[in-house]
Amino acid sequence: MKKISGKCVWTIILLVAIGVVFFAMGYLLHGLRSGTQVADMNEDAAKTMWTCSMHPQVQQAKPGKCRLCGMDLIPLTPDADDGGGLSRMISFSPEAVKLMEIQTSVVERKTLSHQVRLVGKIALDETRTKAITAWVPGRIERLFVDYTGIVVRAGDHMVELYSPDLITAQAEFLQSSESAQGLSGSSERVADSIRQTLQAAREKLALLGLTEKQIADIETAGEPLDRLTIYAPIGGVVIDKKATEGAYVKTGTPIYTIADLSKLWVMLDVYESDLPWIQYGQTVEFSTQSLPGEVFTGRVSFIDPVLNDRTRTVKVRAVIENTRGKLKPNMLVHGYVKTPITEQGPAMAIDLVGKWICPMHGEIVKEAPGACDICGMDLVSAKSLGYTAATDSTPPLVIPVSAVLVTGRALDKGVVFVRVEGADKPTFIGKEITLGPRAGDYYIVLSGLMAGERVVTNGNFKIDSEMQIQAKPSMMSPQGGNPAPTHHDHEKRMNEKPETTAPKEQTLCPVMGNPINKESFIEYKGKKVYFCCGGCDKTFLADPEKYLPKLPQFQQTKTENEHAGHNH
Structure with missing residues (x-):
């Protein structure tokens, strides 16, 4: 065997050492790069929220399944929800806005008068x-x-x-x-x-x-x-x-x-919703079918303090002159009153500003203080009756009636869509506002809008429909969610094994709420109902439907509910 020289040995050792060094450096560099990638992935994961395409209200910080329907969660894009702002916004192309025939109007302060239409009949004074x-x-x-x-x-x-x-x-x-x-x-x-x-x-x-x-x-x-x-x-x-x-x-x-028929009464029926617009001493205009085209006037002299609980109306009396004898008692009349509106609400009728009136006979109105011609009482200023002159107050903030989508959840709530100024493309944001009374073709806005904003007056239902499709807050779904499921989603849910939840065992008496006595029970619809004492069974049987919601054995399981929904 040929003997290896010392020089070769050292050369081999040097090559091995260099290899080890390069391997170590490569390993370290790979580990550092992997750690950075893992950190980046963790950071991205921390920023990403996961949601259900069918139930957007379900959100969590990691992937998984929807707790309501069992579907796989999908990542929520960063601009999908900003805590209430961007989620209420929706954008369209200019072509789409034109096809949807969207029109807007400016929110403004405007002097208005509210007209209340009334019906009634003429009566003797x-x-x-x-x-x-x-x-x-x-x-x-x-x-x-x-x-x-x-x-x-x-x-x-x-x-x-x-x-x-x-x-x-x-x-x-x-x-x-x-x-x-x-x-x-x-x-x-x-x-x-x-x-x-x-x-x-x-x-x-x-x-x-x-x-x-x-x-x-x-x-x-x-x-x-x-x-x-x-x-x-x-x-x-x-x-x-x-x-x-x-x-x-x-x-x-x-x-x-x-x-004496030279003066008569007009007895008018006023619905309780219109009562804020009726004022003592106010001018009433009315007409009757027997004299078409002729308008008569009178003044409100009495407002009944008691509401008729059957008709939900209040009788309002006005005094009218009948010197020509054209009007007859028991004639049916159609009338109306007009009340100016301010930011604070109904204002004093224009013809009462600066006048003096009798507190007992509202038809007696004079330009200066004095005594009533009928009863002799001292006249009082119309302002002392609690009304504010329209000229002394700020006009109300109003929007057209067509701009409001009434939710039905509250009488004074509504949804409007406001045009977002300065956006790259037509963008609208939904807002819930508080409404005041309606005055003709306008609603008074109490809160939720500012003067100068532009609200959608035509096409707002189409915008709301698109908001629902995209699972954003809308008129019917204030919290957003529940777009229409696709065929694939429905098929997937049908093939998945439904989650079952066993009913809980009864532990409390449905009548008294005390712990049950296992020896005190009855059979009802094939199931045992336990009570705390012997007298509760009679109370239960007198009205079972009242107590069934308190009994877990009569509550459908989740599986039963879903099967009932599919069968329906």
Whole structure:
């Protein structure tokens, strides 16, 4: 064997050493690069959220399956949700906006008036109705007004009455009058007594219904009247006749009822939702079918403090002039009132600004302080009634009615889509706003929008539909989620093994909520129901449906629910 020289050995050792060094350096470099890649992967994984394509509300920091449907989770893109901002945004191409016919309007402050339409009917003015009654007992000898509907004037004779009591009272008066005429030579004391007796007899005749002229005629003639004539106290229409000739009457028996139709009442029905717009002293305009094209006006003089629980309406009364007699009681009318609107709500009617009004009779309105022409009360300023003049307040913030998608979850909530200014392409963001009352073609906005923003007034339903398809918050799904499942998704769910959950065992009495007694139970629909004591079973059987939700043995399992849904 040939002997290897020392030089060769050292050469081999050097080559091996160099190889080891290069191998070590390669290993270290590979490990460092792998560690960096792992760190990068971990960092990316930390940033990535995973969600369900069918239930976007399900989100977690690692891959897995949806806890609701069992589908594989998919990564959530960084711009899919920013905590409520970007998730409510949606963008379209200019061509799509044109095809969807999207139109917008500016949110602005605008002076508006709210019009409330009313229905009702005309009624008699109760304060202008008088009854004619018998002042004394007797017999009706003659009725000068012998049918209802006759128009009479104040002072017209109405009825002639024979009364023995009246003849007796007249005789006493004539006797006192005769005694008073022969006072010459009598003492002062006797003269005062006779004069007092005569005055008492005169007042008695007045109380029995005789006028001053009738009493004077009796005193002049020196003979009593055998008939008493009763006269009309006011002018108007005889709306009721209750007596006939020859009938005997007692004191206070009604004979006629007279109504003055120169002023009438309009009784209007106001729904409770319209009550904030009705004001005392407000002008009402109305018309009736019998007089087409003619508009009548009146003032609100009374608002019923009690709501009718059957019709959900309140009676509102207005006083109207009827000097021409065109309007008749019980006519049906259609009316309306207009109320200015401010940022604070309903404002004072324009025709009441700076005026003075009677707190009892709203139809009495004057330019300056004074007394009511009807009751004599001091007038008060219209402003003291609690209304604010529209000229003293800021106009309300309004948007067109067509811009609002009503959610139905609350009466004062709605969804609008606002155009995002400065975006690269047409972008809209959904906002839930608080609405005030509706005023014609506008809604008053209480919160959620600012003046100058542009809201979608046409095409908002199409935008909302696209939001639902993309599982973003929308009118029907405020939290987002649940796009329509595809055929593949439905097939996958059908092939997966459903998750089962066994019902829990009953531990509490459904009636009292106490721990159950295993010896106290009954059989109901094939299952045992346990109670804490013997008396609870009777309470349960009296209304089982009330307590079944508390019993776990009657709750469907998750598998049963899903099968029921598929069968349906």
